[in-house]
Amino acid sequence: MQRALGLCAIAALLTGCSGATGAGNVALLPDRMAARVATSGDLLYISEYGDRVLDVFTYPQDTFVKSIAYLDGTPQGECVDKKGDLWVVEIGGHPTIEEFSHAGSPIGSLSDQGENPYGCSVDPVTGDLAVSSEYSSTKFQGSVSVWKKAAGTPTVYIDPAIELMQWCGYDNKGNLFVDGLPPAGKSEFAFAELRKGSKTFTNIKLNGIVFPGNIQWDGSALTVGDPSYRTGSAIFRIQVSGSSAKITGKTVLKGSYEVYQSWIAGDTVIGPDDGPSLDTVQLWKYPAGGKPTVTLSKGSSTFFNGPFGAAVSPGK
Numbered sequence: 001m002q003r004a005l006g007l008c009a010i011a012a013l014l015t016g017c018s019g020a021t022g023a024g025n026v027a028l029l030p031d032r033m034a035a036r037v038a039t040s041g042d043l044l045y046i047s048e049y050g051d052r053v054l055d056v057f058t059y060p061q062d063t064f065v066k067s068i069a070y071l072d073g074t075p076q077g078e079c080v081d082k083k084g085d086l087w088v089v090e091i092g093g094h095p096t097i098e099e100f101s102h103a104g105s106p107i108g109s110l111s112d113q114g115e116n117p118y119g120c121s122v123d124p125v126t127g128d129l130a131v132s133s134e135y136s137s138t139k140f141q142g143s144v145s146v147w148k149k150a151a152g153t154p155t156v157y158i159d160p161a162i163e164l165m166q167w168c169g170y171d172n173k174g175n176l177f178v179d180g181l182p183p184a185g186k187s188e189f190a191f192a193e194l195r196k197g198s199k200t201f202t203n204i205k206l207n208g209i210v211f212p213g214n215i216q217w218d219g220s221a222l223t224v225g226d227p228s229y230r231t232g233s234a235i236f237r238i239q240v241s242g243s244s245a246k247i248t249g250k251t252v253l254k255g256s257y258e259v260y261q262s263w264i265a266g267d268t269v270i271g272p273d274d275g276p277s278l279d280t281v282q283l284w285k286y287p288a289g290g291k292p293t294v295t296l297s298k299g300s301s302t303f304f305n306g307p308f309g310a311a312v313s314p315g316k
Contacts, residue, residue, distance in 0.1 A: 041058060041059070041061075041315040042058070042059040042060070042265075042312055042313065042314050042315045043056055043057065043058065043059060043065070043102060043103070043104075043312070043313045043315070044056070044057040044058070044059040044062075044265075044270065044310065044311075044312050044313075045078055045086055045088075045100075045104075045309075045310065045311050045312075045313065046272055046281055046296070046304070046307055046309070046310055047075035047076060047077075047078055047088060047272070047307070047308050047309035047310075048075070048304055048305050048306050048307050048308070049074045049075060049076065049306040049308050050279075050304075050305030050306030051067075051069075051305045051306070052069065052071060052073075052074050052075065053067040053068060053069045053071070053075075054067065054068040054071070054075060054088065054100075054104070055067050055068075055298060055304070055307075056068065056104055057296060059265070059312055060265075060268070062283075062294055062296055064296075064297065064298045064299065066104070067298075068100075068104055071088070071090055071098060072090050072092070072094065072096045072098050072109055073090030073091050073092030073093070073094065073095060073096060074090060074091050074092050075088050075089070075090050075308070075309060076088075076089040076090065076091060076117065076118055076119070076308060076309055077089045077117075077118055077119030077120055077132075077167070077214070077261050077308070077309045078120070078261070078263075078309040078310060078311035079119075079120040079121050079122050079129075079311055080122065080311050080312070080313050080314070081122040081127060081129075081150065082122070082124065082127065083102075084101075084102040084313045084314050084315070084316070085099055085100065085101055085102065085107065085313070086099070086100040086101075086102070086104075086311060086313050087099055087100075087120050087122065087129060087150075088100065088309070089112075089117040089118060089119060089120050089131060089309075090117075091116060091117060094111065094113060095111070095112040095113060095114075095115055095116065095117050096109040096110060096111055096112060097109060097110045097112060097117065097120060097129070097131055099150075102313045102314075102315070102316065110129070110147060110150070110151075110154075112131060112133065112145060112154075114136055114137045114138070115131075115133035115135075115136055115137070115143065115145065116133050116134045116135050116136070116137075117131050117132070117133045117145075118131075118132050118133060118134050118165070118166050118167065119131070119132045119166065119167040119168055119169075119214065119215075119261065119309075120132070120168065121168050121169045121170050121176070121215070121216075122150070122170065123170045123174050123176070124170060124172060124174070124217075125170075125172075125173065125174035125196075126148075126149065126174060127149045127150060128146055128147065128148055128149060128150065128174075129146070129147045129150035130144055130145070130146045130147075130168045130170065130176055131144065131145045131146075131147075131154075131168070132144050132165045132166060132167055132168040132178055132180070133145065133165055134164045134165060134166060134180075135163075135164060140163065141158060141160075141163060142158075142159075142162060142163060142164050142165025142166070142180055143156050143157060143158045143165055144156070144157045144165060144168055144176070144178055144194070145157075146176070157194060157199070157200075157201065159178070159192050159201040159203070160183075161182060161183075161190055161192065161201075161203045162178065162179075162180040162181070162182060162190045162192060162201075163180070163181055163182060163183045163184070164180045164181040165178055165180040166178075166179060166180040166181070166212045167179050167180070167212055167213065167214050167215045167225075167261070168215060169214070169215030169216050169217065169222070170217065171217045171222050172217055173196060174196040175193055175194070175195050175196050176193070176194040176195075176196075177191070177192070177193050177194075177215050177222065177224075177240075178191070178192050178193075178194070178201070178215070179191045179192075179209075179212035179213075179215060179224060180212050181212065188210060188211060189206070189209050189210060189211060189212055190203070190212075191203070191204045191205075191206045191209075191224070191245065192204055193240065202242075202243055203243065204240060204243055204244060204245050205243065205244045205245070206224070206238065206244075206245040206246075206247075207247075208236065208247050209224060209226045209236060209247075210226055210228040210229065211226060211227055211228035212224075212225075212226075213225025213226050213227050213233070213235070213259070213260055213261070213262070214260065214261040214262055214263075216262075216263070216264055218237070218264045218286070218287075219264075219266075221237040221238070221239070221248065221249070222237070222238050222239075222240065223235050223236065223237050223238070223264065224236050224238055225259065225260070225261070225262050227258045227259055227260050228258070229252065232252070232253055232254065232255065232256040232257060232259075233253045233256040233257070233258060233259035233262075233271065233273075234250055234251060234252045234253060234289070235250070235251040235253070235262055235264070235269065235286075235287075235289075236249070236250055236251075237249035237250070237251075237287070249287055250289075251269065251284070251286060251287045251288070251289035252289045252290070253269065253271055253282075253284050253289055253292070254284075254289065254290055254291045254292070255282065255291055255292050256271055256273050256278075256282065256292075257273055257274075257275030257276075257277075257278050258273060258274060258275050259271040259272065259273050260272075260274075260308060261308060261309045261310055262310065263310040263311050263312060264286055265312045266286070267285060267286050268283055268284070268285065268286055268293075269283065269284045269285075269286045269289070270282075270283055270310045270312070271283070271284065271292075271310070272304075272307035272308050272309060272310050273307065274306050274307055274308060279303060279304050279305065279306070279307065280295055280296070280304060280307070281295070281296040281304060281307050281310070282294065282295050282296070283295075283296070
């Protein structure tokens with residue numbers, strides 16, 4: 001896959017090849033590794049856009065449980081709410097954000113028609129759901145849609161300084177941060193904040209990141225990923241002050257190629273990695289980074305096909 005995943009989205013906009021819509025129901029693919037296991041503990045969800053499935057693993061045991069197929073569309077980014085429900089951004093003929101229970105049962109969905117959704121995040125304070133979109137069906141301008149308490153009709157926010165909106169993430173106080181690509185001819189990375197209660201973005205100068213990656217609160221700091229760090233990927237801890245931010249820490253994911261949506265779960269980073277010779281999901285120590293400690297497997301003859309998003313749903 002190209003380093004700039006947005007190029008695929010650009011091609012889709014120009015050619016209209018947005019992909020087919022799923023059947024709208026959920027099926028379980030045969031488990032080739034292990035017998036069904038209880039789903040009361042933590043579960044790790046990996047989205048595969050190549051096969052249009054969600055892979056489910058026990059966590060931190062890393063045992064493959066099942067694959068969920070026949071989604072509403074092609075899965076992209078993921079996020080989790082306080083109840084442990086999983087939200088999956090899906091693109092296709094009818095872009096949606098599909099909600100699943102902790103155990104993987106479909107609950108419902110929100111329509112993001114007219115947008116090309118990419119990533120999502122849930123406000124830990126209010127339960128609002130934010131979804132970042134690279135562009136709309138009518139113009140080359142990204143946006144963020146926010147559903148109050150993850151229901152109803154969203155409010156759409158646009159930042160002219162970010163043409164392709166890619167990732168969004170809330171901090172622990174309900175401030176929403178976004179990153180993406182600026183208008184053509186400018187730098188390759190753009191970063192902004194929609195402060196709690198505000199209706200407009202504050203653009204933030206943040207040096208040191210090459211390409212936009214996932215934004216996540218790690219429990220004590222805001223983090224921004226960079227899928228194009230040197231020969232692989234990295235995660236940066238940052239401190240924001242007004243319209244500027246500085247990097248305060250770095251986690252280098254050695255052995256990676258392009259990790260767009262990492263997921264930080266305590267002292268571990270989970271990284272779906274889609275590259276010309278990888279197509280794998282690896283785990284690293286956090287914040288130490290370094291070489292991967294675990295490589296996930298679905299079985300000796302079952303491989304990942306375009307792993308992209310990750311999220312851990314906490315058990316009951």
